[in-house]
Amino acid sequence: MSVTASNAIVPTVFVVDDEEPVGDSIAMLLRTVGLRTKVYQDARAFLQEYQPEMPGCLLLDVRMPKMSGLELQQELINRNVTLPVIFITGHGDVPMAVEAMRAGALDFIQKPFNDDELIRRVQKALEEDARERALLQRTEEIERRWADLTPREREIAQRIAEGHANKRIAADLDISARTVELHRARILQKMGVRAVAQLVRLMVVLKDSPVR
Amino acid sequence: MTNAPTPTVAESRFAALLDAAVDAIILIDSRGRITRFNLAAERMFGYQQAEVLGKNVSVLMPEPYRSQHDGYIGRYASTGERRIIGIGREVVGQRKDGTTFPIDLSVGEFRTTGELLPAGEHGFVGIIRDLTERKAQTREAEALRQRLTHVGRIGTLGEMVSGIAHEVNQPLTAISNYANACRRMVGAGTITGPELSQTLEKISQQAERAGQVIRGLRALVRRRDEVREPLDCNRLIREVTTLVEFELRQAGFRLVLELADPLPDAVGDAVQIQQVVLNLIRNGLDAMQERATGDSIEVATAAADGFVEIRVRDHGPGLSAEASERLFEPFFTTKAQGIGLGLSICKSIMSAHRGQLTAETAPGGGAQFRMRLPMLGNP
Numbered sequence: 001m002s003v004t005a006s007n008a009i010v011p012t013v014f015v016v017d018d019e020e021p022v023g024d025s026i027a028m029l030l031r032t033v034g035l036r037t038k039v040y041q042d043a044r045a046f047l048q049e050y051q052p053e054m055p056g057c058l059l060l061d062v063r064m065p066k067m068s069g070l071e072l073q074q075e076l077i078n079r080n081v082t083l084p085v086i087f088i089t090g091h092g093d094v095p096m097a098v099e100a101m102r103a104g105a106l107d108f109i110q111k112p113f114n115d116d117e118l119i120r121r122v123q124k125a126l127e128e129d130a131r132e133r134a135l136l137q138r139t140e141e142i143e144r145r146w147a148d149l150t151p152r153e154r155e156i157a158q159r160i161a162e163g164h165a166n167k168r169i170a171a172d173l174d175i176s177a178r179t180v181e182l183h184r185a186r187i188l189q190k191m192g193v194r195a196v197a198q199l200v201r202l203m204v205v206l207k208d209s210p211v212r
Numbered sequence: 213m214t215n216a217p218t219p220t221v222a223e224s225r226f227a228a229l230l231d232a233a234v235d236a237i238i239l240i241d242s243r244g245r246i247t248r249f250n251l252a253a254e255r256m257f258g259y260q261q262a263e264v265l266g267k268n269v270s271v272l273m274p275e276p277y278r279s280q281h282d283g284y285i286g287r288y289a290s291t292g293e294r295r296i297i298g299i300g301r302e303v304v305g306q307r308k309d310g311t312t313f314p315i316d317l318s319v320g321e322f323r324t325t326g327e328l329l330p331a332g333e334h335g336f337v338g339i340i341r342d343l344t345e346r347k348a349q350t351r352e353a354e355a356l357r358q359r360l361t362h363v364g365r366i367g368t369l370g371e372m373v374s375g376i377a378h379e380v381n382q383p384l385t386a387i388s389n390y391a392n393a394c395r396r397m398v399g400a401g402t403i404t405g406p407e408l409s410q411t412l413e414k415i416s417q418q419a420e421r422a423g424q425v426i427r428g429l430r431a432l433v434r435r436r437d438e439v440r441e442p443l444d445c446n447r448l449i450r451e452v453t454t455l456v457e458f459e460l461r462q463a464g465f466r467l468v469l470e471l472a473d474p475l476p477d478a479v480g481d482a483v484q485i486q487q488v489v490l491n492l493i494r495n496g497l498d499a500m501q502e503r504a505t506g507d508s509i510e511v512a513t514a515a516a517d518g519f520v521e522i523r524v525r526d527h528g529p530g531l532s533a534e535a536s537e538r539l540f541e542p543f544f545t546t547k548a549q550g551i552g553l554g555l556s557i558c559k560s561i562m563s564a565h566r567g568q569l570t571a572e573t574a575p576g577g578g579a580q581f582r583m584r585l586p587m588l589g590n591p
Binding site: 018019021022024025026028029031032033063065066090111112113115 | 377378381382383384385386387388389390392393396397400402411414417418461462463464
């Protein structure tokens with residue numbers, strides 16, 4: 001389909017907010033700096049349309065009826081979608097924002113927001129997405145980073161990619177959960193990714209590469 | 213005792229009897245002159261018996277009763293029509309120092325036969341109870357009820373603060389975004405007249421929306437004397453639901469209004485009626501968060517036999533047998549964090565309106581509350 005084809009080239013800011021005026025006004029603001037936007041009033045509508053090859057970032061309202069922003073984030077993680085997420089939070093949503101950041105959100109911004117601030121963060125998220133997508137194209141770079149891991153780190157990275165929880169990995173390797181956490185942080189840092197979802201995608205690239 | 217009592221013994225017994233009474237007892241003759249004035253009467257009116265014996269009983273009354281009293285006795289003598297005798301009523305007394313106070317007066321008529329008092333006397337006996345304290349208690353209870361009503365309202369709003377803050381934040385966010393977008397586009401010369409005008413219209417709508425929330429909130433927070441005014445219940449419901457809609461939507465539920473139109477005006481205090489509606493909707497929401505059997509809360513209005521009825525129906529687990537029996541008792545609650553005053557305050561508000569609040573299990577499950585308010589012009 002031609003729409004999908006153009007989506008695949010031009011990065012899009014996907015805005016998911018259940019309140020039409022909020023989503024509409026964000027889109028208008030972003031259009032003033034030439035950004036392409038698409039607004040959805042609920043998480044399911046976005047999930048139905050979004051394909052992993054569509055570049056861009058996601059501006060996501062943390063509170064929504066039916067499927068909340070946090071639930072959508074979790075669903076994206078389950079689907080190994082690495083689109084950077086910026087959470088839009090309201091007054092008093094700090095605990096939710098903390099949870100979102102833990103789960104790998106790139107950023108969060110509180111309503112009502114300063115326009116420059118919003119645009120700056122959105123642009124940063126788009127750059128992040130572009131960088132990650134570019135990295136996926138550069139197999140040798142991923143292999144070089146992988147080679148930089150210690151054998152123990154590689155072992156743990158495999159288990160993380162298989163979806164094992166910290167506790168299970170700690171038990172399997174007979175080390176403390178805290179040690180696993182430290183390893184996990186080092187692995188993400190060395191591989192140059194934000195979250196486990198991105199790590200998983202890099203490892204898919206590695207698996208497909210003829211070198212290994 | 214073998215002998216019939218002599219008049220003096222009878223007299224002293226009678227006096228002892230009168231003086232032992234807690235209520236004031238005053239005897240007058242058929243022309244209204246005081247013939248007895250017991251101890252309680254002395255304490256109540258501040259006169260000694262000697263000061264008032266033989267005086268017209270009207271000295272114990274303020275005007276206009278004072279001048280009319282002889283007429284009352286005269287009318288009774290000529291017509292035999294009883295206005296107070298054997299009935300009793302609330303009237304006003306006047307003390308020696310001129311101050312007045314509310315009294316409960318009951319009057320009896322007597323004709324002596326010579327057994328206790330010399331034969332042939334005809335007169336009236338008045339038994340008087342001072343109502344000052346009871347009146348004060350009623351007033352205090354009334355003031356307490358009004359304070360409690362206000363406190364209950366503030367408490368409810370306190371629980372709703374984060375939802376209400378969000379409700380105002382949404383339009384502010386949209387306004388700020390639209391305004392910034394316009395500023396940028398005007399600066400870059402990329403906005404057209406129609407687009408600018410359309411966006412300004414959106415800004416104005418959002419400002420109006422924020423204003424509505426604030427207006428609803430201000431009305432509910434304000435402490436004011438209870439009033440009785442004509443009420444357009446449909447309008448009250450629309451106003452107050454803007455404050456809870458967000459919370460409902462957030463929980464994944466809908467608010468459905470089924471408002472009869474036209475609906476006759478009711479009589480009452482708008483803010484207090486909104487408070488009851490708000491409480492009932494929030495109770496419904498709590499119940500549905502515990503266990504939902506549907507996804508909507510319905511608020512309906514109707515007119516029926518002199519009343520305007522407001523129904524609030526939820527799709528929660530419904531009312532248990534214990535709950536339906538004790539629902540309106542103070543401090544009865546089924547909520548982990550409730551203090552159980554909400555519904556008892558609602559009930560007292562509705563009684564003070566000479567209305568009703570009842571609860572029932574709705575057909576198909578869930579709870580249904582009915583508020584009934586007297587229609588305007590229906591005493």
